[in-house]
Amino acid sequence: MADSTTLDFPSVQAILTSEGIEAHAAEIHGVLTGLIAAGFEFESNDYVAMVNDMLNNAEGLPSKVKSVVKDIYSDIWQKILDDSYSFQLMLPDDDDSIVERGHALGKWVQGFNLGFGLQQNKSATLSEDVKEVLTDFGEIANLSDEVEENEDTEQAYFEIAEYVRISALLCFTELGSAPEAKDKSATLH
Template identity: 30%
Template sequence: MAESDLPSAADIDAEAVRFGLASTPYELHGALCGWLCGGGRDAAAWLAHVLADDTLPMPPSGSPLDRLREATAAQLSDRSFEFELLLPDADEPLAERSGALFDWCRGFVGAFGLASGANAPLSEESREALADIAKLAAAQPQEDGDEEDEQALVEIEEFVRVAALLMHGDCVLAPEHRQRLN
C-alpha cells in the first residue's frame, strides 16, 4: 500500500466501532478532509480535534484511522491532484453511493468550520463551493435512479473533490506560499 492509498471503508468502519464512534467511514473521511482543508493541523491525535471530543484517544500508529490521516494529508499536499474521496465503489447501488457522498459532505462542512473559524480566507469561488457542499450535506439519497442520475452523481463527486482542493488551496497552500515569500 502506497503512502497515499486510503484504507478500505470496512477497515475504517471496524476501527470506528472499536472507538465507539457513531460516524460512517465516509463522514469520518469528509471530516478529516474538512479539517485539513480548513487549515487544521495534521496530527496523530486528529480524531479528537476533528470530532471536537477531547476524550477520544489517539488512533494507534499504523491503524486504519492513522493510515487514513496519513494518506489524506499526502494526497492533499501532492501537486498532482490525486486527492480522492473515500466513497463506495461505482458498482454499489445509487442510494448507497449518494448517501455516502452526503455523509462525506456533512463531515466536511462541520470540520472545515472548526478548523477555519468564522472568517476563512476563501475566494468567492470557494465560498460558493462551500455553500454547495453544505446543501449536499443536507440532502437525502434517492432509492433508485437511471443512467442520468448515475452520471449526475459522478459529476457531483468530481465537483466536491475539486472544491475541497480549491478550499485547501485558499486556506492552506496560499498562506504557506505567502510565508515563503516573506
C-alpha cells in the same frame, strides 16, 4: 503504515463497525479533509481529539480506530499534496447501490463542512469561490436519499462527487498550510 490497513471505504467502515463506533467512514474522511483544507497544521495532533469528540462522546477511541484515523489523516495529506491530484473521496465502491453511495457522499460533505467550520479562522476572509463551495456543499449534504437506480442518477453522482473532490482541493489550495519542506520527506514518505 504499520499494520497495513487498507484505506478504502469498506475496510475503514468494517473497523468502525467491529469496534462499535457508530460513524460513517465517509464522514470521518470528510471531517479530516475539511480540517486540512481550512488550514489545519500538519504537525498538530488536535484532530484526534476532535474526531474523538465527534465520534465517541469523547469517551476515548479504541486504539484500532485511533490508528485508522491517523492513517487516514496521513493519507489525505500525502494525496492532497501530490502534484498528480491523486486525492480521492472515501466513498463506497461503484458496485454498491447508488442509494448507499449517494448517502455516503452526503455524509462526506457534512463531515467536510464540520471539519472546515471547526478549523476555519473566523477572521479569515474567504474568497467567493470558497464561499460558493461551502454553500454548494450544504446543498449536497441535504440531497435526498430517495434516488432512483438509473443511468442519469449514476451520471449525476459521478459529476457531483468529482465536483466535491475538486472543490476540496480548491479550498486547500487557497487556505491550506502545507507542511514545512524540511519535514515533508521525513513525515510523508
